[in-house]
Amino acid sequence: MIDAIALDDEPPALKIIEKFCERIPGIQLQKTFTRHSEALKHIRKFPVDLIFLDIQMPSLSGLDFCQLIPQNTMIIFVTAYSEFAVEGFNQCATDYLLKPYTFERFNQAVEKAIEYKQYLIHKNTEDPNHLFIRADYQLIKVNPADIAYIEGCDDYVKIVMADEKIIVTRMTMKAMQERISSRDFLRVHRSYIVSVARIESVKNKMITIGDKEIPIGSSYEECVKGFINAK
Numbered sequence: 668m669i670d671a672i673a674l675d676d677e678p679p680a681l682k683i684i685e686k687f688c689e690r691i692p693g694i695q696l697q698k699t700f701t702r703h704s705e706a707l708k709h710i711r712k713f714p715v716d717l718i719f720l721d722i723q724m725p726s727l728s729g730l731d732f733c734q735l736i737p738q739n740t741m742i743i744f745v746t747a748y749s750e751f752a753v754e755g756f757n758q759c760a761t762d763y764l765l766k767p768y769t770f771e772r773f774n775q776a777v778e779k780a781i782e783y784k785q786y787l788i789h790k791n792t793e794d795p796n797h798l799f800i801r802a803d804y805q806l807i808k809v810n811p812a813d814i815a816y817i818e819g820c821d822d823y824v825k826i827v828m829a830d831e832k833i834i835v836t837r838m839t840m841k842a843m844q845e846r847i848s849s850r851d852f853l854r855v856h857r858s859y860i861v862s863v864a865r866i867e868s869v870k871n872k873m874i875t876i877g878d879k880e881i882p883i884g885s886s887y888e889e890c891v892k893g894f895i896n897a898k
Contacts, residue, residue: 668693668694668695669693669694669695669716669717669777669780669781669784670695670697670715670716670717671688671694671695671696671697671715671716671717671718671719672696672697672698672699672700672706672709672710672715672717672718672719673685673696673698673699673700673718673719673720673745674699674700674701674703674706674718674719674720674721674724674729674732675699675700675701675719675720675721675724675745676701676721676724676725677701677721678701680721680745680766681699681701684696684699684719684745684773685699687770687773687774688777690770690774691774691777693777693778693781694717694777694780694781697709697713697715703724703726703727703732706718706732707732707735707736710736710737710740714737714740715740716740716741716780716784717740717741717742717743717761717780718736718740718741718742718743719743719745720732720733720742720743720744720745721744721745721746722744722746722748723746723747723748729744729746733837734822734837734839737842738801738836738837738838738842741761741780741783741784742760742761743760743761743762743763743764743776743777743780744760744762744763744764745764745766745768746763746764746765746766747765747766761776761779761780761783762775762776762779762780764776796810796811797809797810797811798810798811798846798847800826800834800836800838801836801837802834802835802836807834809826809828809834811847811848811851811852811862812851812864813828813829813830814826814827814828814829814847814852814862814865815827815828815829815861815862815865815876815877815879816859816860816861816862816865816876816879816881817840817843817847817852817859817860817861818858818859819839819840819843819857819858819859820835820858822837822839823835823836823837823838824836824837824838824839824840824843827879829865829877840854840857840858840860843860844860847860850863851863851864853890853891853894854887854890855874855881855882855883855884855887855890855891856881856882856883856884856887857884857886859881859882859884861874861876861881862876863894865877869883869891872888874891
């Protein structure tokens with residue numbers, strides 16, 4: 668069962684979503700919202716699998732709202748503006764519904780979400796020691812032991828592997844830090860998390876990993892010193 672909410676500043680649009688969800692047995696629409704703050708408060712208290720989300724809304728767009736919710740929350744954008752489709756999928760949206768849409772098209776989008784949830788459950792059960800990162804319109808399986816360092820770039824996180832492969836995903840550094848082991852990774856800068864096993868040297872407030880020199884932020888110096896002393 669998919670637990671969902673809907674956020675749109677137009678009540679008639681929410682009514683359509685409510686009626687369509689009632690016709691699909693695999694989804695439970697918990698609540699609908701016209702205000703970002705109320706939707707965010709609900710999500711933090713009652714996490715959901717899926718959000719039906721309008722893009723063009725007062726004060727905060729749906730694209731910006733995505734930055735405030737957990738990365739594993741699926742998004743189906745529902746909007747009257749086709750020009751936002753590319754950016755919507757860049758946000759790793761499950762689907763993009765263009766108003767007005769039919770029940771058949773709506774059901775197709777929900778089926779994608781149901782299949783995606785089942786896929787996640789299967790993968791996480793199959794191999795809990797790996798990370799599953801949404802990037803390049805797919806779910807990428809990442810072995811933490813193969814990560815060299817992680818770099819924050821505005822609204823994105825760049826995961827640099829030991830073989831120099833780079834995975835870019837829309838996520839905050841805080842969210843990334845919560846998903847990795849504190850024993851194996853060390854936050855050394857506002858924009859950098861490093862693999863402890865990959866550190867080659869620490870000198871003059873710089874950490875060397877391969878050919879990369881990573882600065883140690885002033886607010887992280889004590890943490891790095893504590894790590895060195897523990898060794």
